[in-house]
Amino acid sequence: MKRISIAIVCSILFFASCEETTKKEKSNTPVNSENPFFAKWDTPFGVPPFDKIKNEHYMPAFKKGMEENLAEIDAIVNNSEAPTFANTLEELERSGKLLTKVQRVFSNLTGSNTNPKLQELQRELSPMLSSHRDKITLNEGLFNRVETIWQARENLDLNSEQLKLLEYTRKRFVRSGALLNKEQKAKVTEINSKISELTTAFGQNLLAETNGFELILDKADLDGLSDGIIAAAAETATQKMNNAKTEEEKAKYKDKYVFTPHRSSMYPFLTESNRRDLREQLYKSYVQRGDNDNETDNKEIAAKIAKLRAERAKLMGYETHAHFVLEERMLKTPEEVYNLLMQLWKPALERAKVEVADMQAVVDAEGHDFKIAAWDWWQYSEKVRKAKYDLDEAALKPYLSLDNVLNGVFATTNKLWGITFTELFDIKTYHPDARVWEVKDKDGTHLGIFIGDYFTRSNKRGGAWMSSFKGQSNFDGKERPVVVNVCNFPAPVGDAPALLSFDNVTTLFHEFGHAMHGILSNVNYSSMSGTSGPRDFTEFPAQILEHWASEPEILKSFATHYKTGEVIPDELINKVLKASKFNQGFANTEYLAASLLDMDWHTINADEDLKDADAFEEASMSKIGLIGVIAPRYRSTYFAHIFAGGYAAGYYSYVHSAVLDSDGFEAFKETGDVFNPELAAKLRKHVYEKGSTEEAMELYKQFRGREPKIDALLKVRGLDGSSD
Amino acid sequence: MYAHSEDELIISEIEQGQLDMQDQQMTAEYEAALKRLRMRKLAAMPWQEKFFIFIKAGIQHIIPKGLDHILFVLGLFFSSLIFMSLLKQVTAFTLAHTITLALAALGFVEIPSSIVEPLIALSIVWIAVENCMFKKTNKWRPIVVFVFGLLLGLGFACVLSEYGLPNDYFSP
Numbered sequence: 001m002k003r004i005s006i007a008i009v010c011s012i013l014f015f016a017s018c019e020e021t022t023k024k025e026k027s028n029t030p031v032n033s034e035n036p037f038f039a040k041w042d043t044p045f046g047v048p049p050f051d052k053i054k055n056e057h058y059m060p061a062f063k064k065g066m067e068e069n070l071a072e073i074d075a076i077v078n079n080s081e082a083p084t085f086a087n088t089l090e091e092l093e094r095s096g097k098l099l100t101k102v103q104r105v106f107s108n109l110t111g112s113n114t115n116p117k118l119q120e121l122q123r124e125l126s127p128m129l130s131s132h133r134d135k136i137t138l139n140e141g142l143f144n145r146v147e148t149i150w151q152a153r154e155n156l157d158l159n160s161e162q163l164k165l166l167e168y169t170r171k172r173f174v175r176s177g178a179l180l181n182k183e184q185k186a187k188v189t190e191i192n193s194k195i196s197e198l199t200t201a202f203g204q205n206l207l208a209e210t211n212g213f214e215l216i217l218d219k220a221d222l223d224g225l226s227d228g229i230i231a232a233a234a235e236t237a238t239q240k241m242n243n244a245k246t247e248e249e250k251a252k253y254k255d256k257y258v259f260t261p262h263r264s265s266m267y268p269f270l271t272e273s274n275r276r277d278l279r280e281q282l283y284k285s286y287v288q289r290g291d292n293d294n295e296t297d298n299k300e301i302a303a304k305i306a307k308l309r310a311e312r313a314k315l316m317g318y319e320t321h322a323h324f325v326l327e328e329r330m331l332k333t334p335e336e337v338y339n340l341l342m343q344l345w346k347p348a349l350e351r352a353k354v355e356v357a358d359m360q361a362v363v364d365a366e367g368h369d370f371k372i373a374a375w376d377w378w379q380y381s382e383k384v385r386k387a388k389y390d391l392d393e394a395a396l397k398p399y400l401s402l403d404n405v406l407n408g409v410f411a412t413t414n415k416l417w418g419i420t421f422t423e424l425f426d427i428k429t430y431h432p433d434a435r436v437w438e439v440k441d442k443d444g445t446h447l448g449i450f451i452g453d454y455f456t457r458s459n460k461r462g463g464a465w466m467s468s469f470k471g472q473s474n475f476d477g478k479e480r481p482v483v484v485n486v487c488n489f490p491a492p493v494g495d496a497p498a499l500l501s502f503d504n505v506t507t508l509f510h511e512f513g514h515a516m517h518g519i520l521s522n523v524n525y526s527s528m529s530g531t532s533g534p535r536d537f538t539e540f541p542a543q544i545l546e547h548w549a550s551e552p553e554i555l556k557s558f559a560t561h562y563k564t565g566e567v568i569p570d571e572l573i574n575k576v577l578k579a580s581k582f583n584q585g586f587a588n589t590e591y592l593a594a595s596l597l598d599m600d601w602h603t604i605n606a607d608e609d610l611k612d613a614d615a616f617e618e619a620s621m622s623k624i625g626l627i628g629v630i631a632p633r634y635r636s637t638y639f640a641h642i643f644a645g646g647y648a649a650g651y652y653s654y655v656h657s658a659v660l661d662s663d664g665f666e667a668f669k670e671t672g673d674v675f676n677p678e679l680a681a682k683l684r685k686h687v688y689e690k691g692s693t694e695e696a697m698e699l700y701k702q703f704r705g706r707e708p709k710i711d712a713l714l715k716v717r718g719l720d721g722s723s724d
Numbered sequence: 725m726y727a728h729s730e731d732e733l734i735i736s737e738i739e740q741g742q743l744d745m746q747d748q749q750m751t752a753e754y755e756a757a758l759k760r761l762r763m764r765k766l767a768a769m770p771w772q773e774k775f776f777i778f779i780k781a782g783i784q785h786i787i788p789k790g791l792d793h794i795l796f797v798l799g800l801f802f803s804s805l806i807f808m809s810l811l812k813q814v815t816a817f818t819l820a821h822t823i824t825l826a827l828a829a830l831g832f833v834e835i836p837s838s839i840v841e842p843l844i845a846l847s848i849v850w851i852a853v854e855n856c857m858f859k860k861t862n863k864w865r866p867i868v869v870f871v872f873g874l875l876l877g878l879g880f881a882c883v884l885s886e887y888g889l890p891n892d893y894f895s896p
C-alpha cells in the first residue's frame with residue numbers, strides 16, 4: 001500500500017512538471033504568421049487587433065499600402081471619363097486605406113509603446129513616406145483633373161463641405177508648386193531639397209549640442225538639492241558609466257552626479273541648487289546650444305533656412321514665408337499675428353518686471369549682494385511662490401486621484417452634451433494601462449471609442465497628446481472614430497490610487513478636449529474630420545475644456561479625498577486658483593519673445609543681407625525691449641520648432657488658441673451658468689462637430705456671435721494689472 | 725493623426741532626451757500595469773460575477789493549480805485510515821493553511837514563490853517518505869502537518885494573487 005502511494009506521488013509529480021513545460025513551449029512558438037493589416041478587422045468598434053500585430057507586420061503592410069495607394073492614384077488619373085467630383089475627389093478620399101490603417105497604428109505605438117525595433121523602422125520609413133507623399137502631390141495628371149473641377153466649381157452644384165474638400169485638395173497641389181512653369185518647378189525642388197538637408201543638419205547639431213554638455217559634480221557640490229533630484233543625477237551618472245566605452249571614460253563618472261541641459265534635468269537643478277556658479281554654468285550651456293562656433297554651430301544654418309524659405313515664397317507668388325504659411329491659418333496675415341502678439345507683449349513684460357522686483361527683494365532680504373540674473377529665476381521665483389502663493393501640492397494631491405478626475409471630466413462633458421462613458425474590459429489594447437471606454441450620445445447611439453493611457457513608462461515618449469486609431473466619416477457609410485489620449489502621469493506605487501497634481505488635471509482636461517473634438521466629429525469626409533483644422537484653431541477645443549477643471553463648482557463635484565471622502569476645502573481651491581497666476585509674467589514674456597522671433601525670421605525678404613542668427617536675433621529682441629534676465633523660450637540656434645519642425649510662422653498658435661478659449665469660456669460665464677445648454681449646444685454644433693469643413697473664424701463666430709477679444713485672456717493670466 | 729508629425733518627434737528627442745528602455749524595468753512596469761488592470765476589472769464587476777470568479781478560482785486551485793494540495797492530503801490519507809488520527813492531521817493542516825493564507829493575502833508576509841514552491845514539493849516528498857518508513861503515524865505528525873500547512877497556505881496566496889484579490893476584499 002505504501003509503495004503504491006510513493007509511486008502515485010512520484011508519477012503525479014512527474015506529470016505536473018510536464019504540464020508546466022508544455023505550456024511554456026506553447027507560448028514561445030510564433031503565432032499564426034498572417035499579417036493582421038491585410039485582414040478585415042472583426043474587432044469590436046474597429047479597434048486595431050493589438051494582440052495580433054507584431055513588429056514584423058509593419059514593413060510589408062507599409063510597402064503594400066504605398067503600392068496600392070499609387071495604383072489607386074493611377075486609376076484615377078487614367079480614368080477615360082471626364083473628371084468629376086465623384087470620380088476624382090471622392091475616389092482620392094477613398095484611396096490609401098491600407099496605408100492609413102498601418103500608419104495610424106505605427107505612429108501611435110512609436111510614441112506610446114515603442115521598442116528598439118520600431119525605432120529602427122521609424123528611421124527607415126521616414127524617407128520612404130515622404131517620397132511617397134511627393135509622388136502624389138507632384139502628380140501632374142492628378143492635379144490637372146482637380147484643376148478642371150476647380151475651374152468648373154460654380155456649375156457643379158457642390159455643397160459647402162464638398163467645395164471645401166475641393167479647395168483643400170487643390171491648395172495642396174498648388175502649394176507644392178503645381179501652377180509653376182517647368183523652370184520654376186525645378187527651382188522649387190532644388191530649394192526644397194536644400195531646406196530639407198539644412199533642417200536635418202539643424203536637428204542633428206542641436207541633438208549633439210544638447211547631449212554634448214554635462215555638469216559632472218561631486219557630493220560636495222550638491223548643496224540645496226533634494227534627495228529625489230540627487231538620486232536622479234546619480235542614476236544619470238551610472239547610465240553614462242554603463243554606456244562608456246573605455247575604462248578611462250568610466251572612471252570619469254564613478255561616484256559622480258550628472259546634470260544635463262535637458263529640461264527635466266536642468267529645471268530642478270536651477271530651482272534647488274544653492275551654488276550660483278553652477279547654476280550659471282548649466283543655464284549658459286542651455287542657452288548657448290548651437291552657438292558655440294564649433295562644427296555643430298547652427299547660426300549660419302538658421303539664417304540659410306530662413307532665406308531659402310523666403311526665396312521659395314517669392315517664387316510661389318507670396319510676399320514672405322509667413323504670408324505663405326498664414327494663408328491656411330485662422331489669422332490670415334503677418335499683420336494680424338503681430339497685432340495680437342504686441343497687444344499681449346506690453347502687459348506681459350510689465351508683469352515680468354514686477355516679478356523681477358519681487359525676487360530682488362528676496363535676494364536683498366537674504367543679505368546677498370547681486371542682481372537677479374537669468375540663472376537665478378527658477379530658484380527665486382520658487383521662493384516667492386512659497387511665500388506668496390503657498391500652495392502645498394502634497395496637501396492637494398489626495399483630492400485628485402486619477403479616477404476622481406476622470407469622473408470629473410466625464411461628468412463635465414456629460415453636463416455639457418449629455419454624452420456617457422462606459423469602461424470596456426474585453427477589448428485588448430497595446431498595454432494594460434491603456435483603458436477603453438465606449439462613448440455614447442444622449443440618445444444612446446454609439447459615438448466612438450476613447451482610449452486613455454495615462455501613466456509614464458520607459459518606452460513612452462514624454463509629454464501628452466491625443467491621436468486616433470480610426471477616423472470619422474459619413475461617406476460610404478458611417479465610420480465612428482477610435483481616439484486615444486496619452487499622458488505621462490506618475491504611476492501609482494503599490495495599491496494606492498494614482499494621485500495627480502493640478503497641472504496633471506489641467507493636462508488631462510486639455511487632452512480630453514482634443515479627444516472630444518475627435519469623438520464628436522460629424523463630417524462626411526474623413527480628411528476634414530476632428531482635429532484636422534489649422535494649427536492656431538485646433539488647440540481651442542482642447543484649451544477651452546481646461547477652464548471647467550478650475551471652476552470651483554466642478555472641482556468640488558469630483559475632488560474628494562481618496563481616504564476620507566472629504567470634499568476639497570474652499571481654502572485649497574482659492575490657493576489653486578491664485579497659484580495659476582504665478583510667474584505668468586515670465587512664462588508669457590519668454591513665449592511671446594520666441595513667437596515674435598519666429599515671425600521676424602519668416603517675414604524677411606529673400607535678398608535680405610544676413611549672415612548669422614546672432615545679430616538678427618539681437619536686433620529683433622532689442623526692438624521689442626526684452627529684458628536681459630529673460631531669454632526667448634527658444635533662441636534661434638535651438639528653435640527646433642521652426643528650424644527643424646513644422647512651426648515656422650506658427651509658434652504664435654498656442655496663444656491665439658488661448659485668446660479663443662478664454663474668450664469662449666467667458667461666454668459661458670456671462671450667462672451665469674457654465675453649463676448653459678444653449679451655448680453648449682452651439683459649441684458642439686459649430687466647433688466640436690465640424691472638423692475643418694468651414695473657415696475657423698466662421699466657426700468661432702457662429703458659436704460666439706462675434707469675433708474673439710483678448711480681454712478675457714489678460715484677466716485669466718493675471719496680466720490685466722489685477723494680480724497681487 | 726494629431727500631434728504625431730515627425731518634426732515633433734525630433735523636438736521631443738532634443739528637449740527630453742532619448743528614451744532609456746531597459747528590459748528589466750519595462751517588465752516590472754508591465755507587471756504592475758497588469759495587476760492594475762485586474763484590480764479595475766474586478767472592481768467593475770457585479771457581485772454575482774465576482775462570486776463566480778472566486779468559485780472558479782477555488783476549483784482551479786484544486787485542479788490543476790492545487791495539485792500540491794491534493795498530493796499532500798492524499799499523503800496524509802495514505803498514512804493512516806484511523807479516523808481520529810486523520811481528523812487531527814486534517815484539522816492541523818486546515819488551521820495552518822488558513823493562517824498563512826490570510827497573512828499573505830493581507831500583505832503581512834510576502835515570500836517569493838521561488839522559495840515557497842520547492843519547499844512545498846519537498847514537504848510532499850517528506851510525507852511520502854515518512855509514510856514508507858514508519859509503520860504507525862507518530863505523535864508529532866500533526867505538528868509536521870501544521871508546519872507544512874503554513875507552507876501550502878503561502879503557495880495558495882500566490883495562486884490567488886494571480887486573480888488580483890484586492891486588499892479591500894477583507895472588511896477590517
Ligand SMILES: [Zn+2]
Nearest residue numbers: 510514539542
Ligand atoms: Zn493640445
